[in-house]
Amino acid sequence: MRVDPEFQDKGIATRFTRALFPIIRKAGRTWAGLNTLDSGKPKATFRVMEKLGMQLADIYADDVYWRRPKQVARPRLAPYQNIFAHFVGLGRKTIFHQHPGWFCSRLIPERRAWVNPGGFRLDGVPVHVVRGRYTEKGHPHGRVTVNLFDRPSDFTTFVPRLLALVPNRGHLVVNYAAEWKQEFRAAARAAIPRLKKNRGYWPSTWRIYGRTLG
Numbered sequence: 001m002r003v004d005p006e007f008q009d010k011g012i013a014t015r016f017t018r019a020l021f022p023i024i025r026k027a028g029r030t031w032a033g034l035n036t037l038d039s040g041k042p043k044a045t046f047r048v049m050e051k052l053g054m055q056l057a058d059i060y061a062d063d064v065y066w067r068r069p070k071q072v073a074r075p076r077l078a079p080y081q082n083i084f085a086h087f088v089g090l091g092r093k094t095i096f097h098q099h100p101g102w103f104c105s106r107l108i109p110e111r112r113a114w115v116n117p118g119g120f121r122l123d124g125v126p127v128h129v130v131r132g133r134y135t136e137k138g139h140p141h142g143r144v145t146v147n148l149f150d151r152p153s154d155f156t157t158f159v160p161r162l163l164a165l166v167p168n169r170g171h172l173v174v175n176y177a178a179e180w181k182q183e184f185r186a187a188a189r190a191a192i193p194r195l196k197k198n199r200g201y202w203p204s205t206w207r208i209y210g211r212t213l214g
C-alpha cells in the first residue's frame with residue numbers, strides 16, 4: 001500500500017483498508033490480517049492499523065538463506081507431536097508459510113491437522129518444518145520453511161545446524177521471534193563465510209496485525 005506523498009495524512013489509507021473489510025466478510029472470512037515491514041521506528045502503517053482497531057498479533061524476523069555452512073552435517077529431525085498446541089501454549093498467534101504465496105496464517109483450531117505434520121525436534125528444539133519444490137530457469141529447486149518459536153539455549157551451535165537444512169539448490173526461510181534477530185544473524189554470519197545481505201541471505205522483520213470482523 002502506498003499513497004502519493006502529496007496526499008498522505010489525509011485518511012486515504014485508513015479509508016481504503018476499511019473498505020476492504022466488507023469484501024473480506026462477504027467472502028465468508030471472520031478475520032482480516034495485514035503484514036507490514038517492521039522498521040523498528042514508528043510508521044504511518046502502524047498508526048493506520050491502530051485507527052482501524054487492528055491488533056498487533058506477532059513480530060517476526062523472517063530471514064531467507066540460500067547458502068549453508070560447510071562441514072555441518074544435515075540434522076536428523078525427530079517427529080514432535082502436536083506442535084500446534086505447543087506454539088499456542090507459547091503465546092504465538094500466527095505461523096509463517098511460503099506456499100501458497102508468502103504470508104502468515106492464524107493458529108486457529110481448524111488448522112491443527114494442517115500444522116501438526118510439520119512438527120519436529122532439531123537437537124531437542126521444537127521446530128515446524130515444511131518442504132516444497134519449485135522450478136526456476138528450468139531447474140528443480142527446494143524450498144524449506146522453518147518456524148522457530150523456542151529460544152535455542154546456544155545460538156552458535158543451533159543456528160549452523162538449522163542452516164544445514166538449506167537445500168543444495170533453493171532456499172530456506174526461517175521465521176522466529178524478532179527479539180533474537182541479532183543473536184541469530186550473528187551466529188549465521190559466523191557459520192557462513194562472507195554472508196551478507198543479498199549475498200547468501202536476506203534478513204527482514206515483519207509485524208502481523210489483525211482484527212476479528214464483527
Ligand SMILES: CC(C)(COP(=O)(O)OP(=O)(O)OC[C@H]1O[C@@H](n2cnc3c(N)ncnc32)[C@H](O)[C@@H]1OP(=O)(O)O)[C@@H](O)C(=O)NCCC(=O)NCCS
Pocket residue numbers: 001002003004007008009010011012013014015035036037042043044045047048
Ligand atoms: C503508509 C501509508 C500508505 C499511509 O497512507 P495515508 O493515506 O497517509 O494514511 P492515513 O492518512 O490514513 O493515516 C496516517 C496516520 O499515520 C500518522 N503518521 C504519519 N507518519 C507517521 C510516522 N512516521 N509515525 C507515526 N505515525 C505517522 C498520521 O498522522 C496519521 O494518523 P492520524 O490520522 O492520527 O493523524 C503512506 O504513509 C505511505 O504510502 N507510506 C510509504 C509506503 C509504505 O510505507 N507503505 C506500507 C508498506 S506495508
